[in-house]
Amino acid sequence: MMLETCDRHLMMPNPAQKEKLAGILNHLNTHNEYYREVFLKNNVNLDASIDENFLKLPITTKKDIRKNYSIYFSDTKEEKFGELTSGSTGIPVNCQKTRAERMIAMLNIWKQRRIWDSEVDITNYLSLHDVNTYKKVGNLLNFEKDHMKRCFGRILALSPRWLSGPVSTFEKYAKLIQNGEMSYNKGTIKFLELAGEFADKNRRQYIEEIFGCKTINHYGTIETWCIAYECRMGHLHVQKDLMYAETTNHSILHGEKDIGEITVTSLYNKLMPILRYNIQDLGKVENIDCECGQSSQVITLYGGRTGDMIAGTKEVLGEIFFKRGVYKLINRGMDCIDSFRVEQVELNKFIMYIVKLPNYTDEAARILLDYIHIGIGSEVEVEFKFVEDIPPLPSGKIKTFYSFVKAGEGER
Structure with a gap:
């Protein structure tokens, strides 16, 4: 756990975000043993303004959650739901949300999808990670060629408009289509939602050409769910009603003063707090008034983590x-x-x-x-x-x- 002092890279939360964050801090002071200790150690005065308190909050990482796991979660009588992180940066962590928190996050992401496509709904959207998809079509992440063909045939039989998953998985299926080893009518799938991996321009163009569809970047983690979602202008807009983003550790890339590690604060997670949580993805955060109509923070990713x-x-x-x-x-x-x-x-x-x-x-x-x-x-x-x-x-x-x-x- 690391305390980072104010620097010129930091944009403070807006007034609405500050109000939500104040509510989170007060809740944690009452219901969360770990953060009570953090507040005492870092002289966080809950009667003071968020401007004064925010920079006193230490940067946290997945390692901090693991180390303090037994006291990290807030007291609650609500039902809890757990999900394991992928383990791409180490040992997986069982992340928890209440039913209400999951509903808040779920409604937000469906709102973003419908901005792109008014016809998308749960009947024509399939996530490669979802257990229900696994039950219907099999393990789409098993890349044995004959197995891939069977699974893809079952997918097409369900007539999805949207598929969601890692870009590397879609590339593997695209290569089978390109090589004539798998039948597919171009344009059958309308949207590929890219999640879980950095997707650069070349990879996106390739799978868009093969599938005859549009790709959309969905930036998030198991811990946070959706952090930012791509608009039609190609910008990754931070979901400002739910998240605040900043960059920390700007010395990581020499000569790139605006690039640091993406660090996020959740404005709704009370059970498992996400306060100045360093994801370690390299990028920058800017405030923009976008041509799509949104005024928000925008994240630009640089395709790697500091551990890479x-x-x-x-x-x-x-x-x-x-x-x-x-x-x-x-x-x-x-x-x-x-x-x-x-x-x-x-x-x-x-x-x-x-x-x-x-x-x-x-x-x-x-x-x-x-x-x-x-x-x-x-x-x-x-x-x-x-x-x-x-x-x-x-x-x-x-x-x-x-x-x-x-x-x-x-x-x-």
């Missing part, structure tokens, strides 16, 4: 760096890698696991190796290992880079 840095470098995000290497092959007409994962096993040693396509050649490995040497140093060793599959996390996310080396070790 290549150890030994000052600011190279492994996820982005290695994906760009694969895009380099594609731009040269060498679309020969189905999927991959890179592991940094020592400071100057990497293993790149590759599921190769039939047109893969040694030339692809040479181009990748040159790209890596130019990007992070000629002393780096890279071992290419060819595998049948890159297994996803239980959430369906496919982590393409992981470092086993401690951050900050041997900075280049």
Whole structure:
């Protein structure tokens, strides 16, 4: 848990948000043992203004929740519902909400979907993560080819307008369609809601072309549910009635003074408080008056988490760096890698696991190796290992880079 003092990057909550936040703090002081201790330790005076108190609240992380789990939740007689985080940054956490909190979050996200499509409802919307989808069509996150074909056929039989899930999963299904291995009439699915992973422009354009649909970014976490939702202008609008966003730890990327770690405060979660909660996604937050009609904070994501840095470098995000290497092959007409994962096993040693396509050649490995040497140093060793599959996390996310080396070790 870390206390961050005021800096020029911070935009304070608006008056309506301050009123809701004051209610949250008073509730926690009465019903939450953990935050009573936090308030005492950090001299939070509940009779003072939110302007005075907000910056006294420490930055919290998933690690803080795990460490203080037995006292982190507020006293309540309401029914509780739990969900596990994906574990992409470590051990999963069982996150809890009351029925009322779930309803608030659910109504908000459906409001956003209907801004895009007045016809969307629970009968034509399918989430790849939902247990009901699993019961109806099978495990969509099992990427054995014949299994994927069966599941996708069952999906189409349900005539969905919307599918929601990780971009990497939609890419895998798109490749089967593109290769003629799976039947699909372009435009049958109208919208793909991208959640759980960063989706860059190239990946979005690819699946939009194959599916003949529109993609929409839904930015959130299991802890918070929806934080920001994309408008028709392409902006990720923070859901200002429910969330306040800021960036912290701005020194993480040298020379990028406005980019930091996305940190959010929930204005409705009382059971499991989300106060200055550092998600560790890299991005920036701005206030804008958007052409879509909304005036709100807008989040711009930069495609990685601080935990995704290549150890030994000052600011190279492994996820982005290695994906760009694969895009380099594609731009040269060498679309020969189905999927991959890179592991940094020592400071100057990497293993790149590759599921190769039939047109893969040694030339692809040479181009990748040159790209890596130019990007992070000629002393780096890279071992290419060819595998049948890159297994996803239980959430369906496919982590393409992981470092086993401690951050900050041997900075280049």
